[in-house]
Amino acid sequence: MDEETLERVRAVVAAIPPGSVLSYGDVAELAGLRSARLVGRILAEDGADISWHRVLRSDGTIAEHLRQRQLELLRGEGVLADGARINMRRYRWSGP
Incomplete structure (x- = not known):
């Protein structure tokens, strides 16, 4: 993975305001990527210093x-959360 891709994903995640969430797929789309899995990998490897917790599975569940x-x-x-699920309709950020 190249540095530009990494920084695009990090920028999208860093822009999610407090009280809002996005799915891995949302982040991928905003960063110009095709792979939600790549977003997960980037956050796992290089997301500790940004708001990684605001990124969820598309159905609002958490690993x-x-x-x-x-x-x-x-x-x-x-x-x-409603149990272990976040209501994506309610909390999904509409983007920049």
């Missing part, structure tokens, strides 16, 4: 290994 921490961070921003 099990991230669930507790991600829900805690989102709750702190006013994003409330």
